[in-house]
Amino acid sequence: VSGVEQMKPFALFGAGALGSAIFNSLVRSGADDVFVQDSDRLSPHNLARHTGQIEDLYSHKTEHADRIIRAVVRDGSTRVETNND
DSSP states (O other): OTTOOOOOOEEEEOOSHHHHHHHHHHHHTTOOEEEEEOOOBOOGGGTTTSSOOGGGTTSBHHHHHHHHHHHHOTTSOOEEEEEOO
C-alpha cells in the first residue's frame, strides 16, 4: 500500500481465542515479522472462539499462527518465530 509505513515486529504471548484474533488482524494489516509463544494445543472446545479450524485440532496453537501468516504473505518474506514451551 503506497504511503503506509511498514509495521514493526511484534511478540504475541498467548495464541488462544483473543490472541488468535489479534494475530489474524495484525497479519492482515501487514505485519510480517512476529514471535508467537503458547504452549497449549487446540482442543475441540476451543473451536467456538478460536480462529483455528477442524484441521488444526490437537496441533500447537503456534502452528496455526504460522500457517495463517504463511497463507496471507505468500512471497516468503515473513519472519515467524514460534515457541511451544
